[in-house]
């Protein structure tokens with residue numbers, strides 16, 4: 001099994017180009033299934049999750065081929081409506097086939113995703129949304145089966161106990177494009193990846209108002225055509241490299257990073273004492289000697305993203321003083337804490353709070369990655385730890401970071417993948 005070895009102590013310097021967004025690519029890949037002609041998606045990252053979504057599209061009968069960073073999708077053969085357990089269990093975003101299959105075929109059968117390392121991950125809002133559009137939903141043998149002879153526009157309130165749901169918004173938007181009449185989604189997710197999906201659907205001919213806001217108005221049943229569309233840069237990859245520059249006291253220019261989508265992360269880094277400049281070339285991050293602790297509250301967009309929680313915690317673990325990180329989205333998303341403590345960090349968990357007492361020096365250790373962003377955070381900690389950090393279970397990392405070790409190595413990190 002592959003591992004990543006990091007030897008800490010190098011100061012990162014140079015330029016890194018941010019790849020296309022994983023979390024934008026996956027919904028857009030299902031959206032183009034709704035076109036009456038083939039689509040071309042550009043800036044698509046080479047990631048295992050993209051490969052899995054390609055397998056989902058193939059399973060549904062469509063043709064999807066990734067060449068360089070361009071994905072061609074021909075939905076002509078899209079006539080199957082089942083996303084099987086084997087695919088959904090490896091990638092939860094397969095659940096987006098629910099909305100796409102209902103919209104195009106009037107029927108969907110999708111394996112229930114279940115929980116994962118970061119929490120329970122329910123889909124009740126997805127199901128409530130499509131039911132309100134007229135789908136009849138049953139759950140049997142671990143599968144959701146939804147049937148709709150006719151989808152009809154509705155007023156749908158989509159917030160759950162933790163706020164808006166990105167995934168439910170994606171599914172309901174997809175299904176609503178095929179519904180007769182108007183759908184109004186209140187408390188829709190405003191995350192940039194939803195905005196990108198809606199931009200893609202609009203380019204395909206959909207009539208959607210309120211993009212980027214929590215109220216989306218979808219006038220359905222417009223014929224959708226194929227599109228030539230470029231996905232947005234990955235804000236989580238950008239945020240991860242910002243922390244890499246900050247934690248090593250480096251000086252890194254992030255090309256193609258979009259500062260508007262990283263407001264909460266940039267603001268927090270500045271509060272800690274990191275210099276972040278928005279330039280015409282990209283975002284420049286310069287680490288200084290003196291950092292201050294900071295409290296971080298994880299919230300739905302535009303708040304501080306849950307997908308950056310583990311990475312900012314790696315930085316705060318090295319900042320003298322007490323910081324409190326509060327996770328409000330995923331109840332179980334602190335698995336990296338135990339591994340960071342094995343590297344000499346001093347972090348205690350009290351329900352949804354992590355109390356981080358910054359230490360002067362982390363020490364390298366063999367560690368186990370529990371999920372995608374935790375893997376990145378352990379590498380970040382390894383960049384400044386004394387000696388070697390050996391990150392295991394890096395298949396998580398390959399789901400969502402394109403060539404991370406090559407990119408970090410080009411910036412001067414001592415990092416390599418070993419078998």
Ligand code: UD1
Nearest residue numbers: 121122123124125126160162164165166167168300307329
């Ligand atoms: C969420 C994050 C997203 C991140 C992803 C992976 C938010 C709003 N979304 O997206 O930024 O990239 O995790 O880390 O931060 N929920 C329900 N019922 C549902 C669906 C969700 O109660 O049917 C709850 C979840 O338990 C969670 C919250 O709503 O507490 C947000 O979930 P959701 O946005 O749907 O999850 P993802 O789409 O995976």
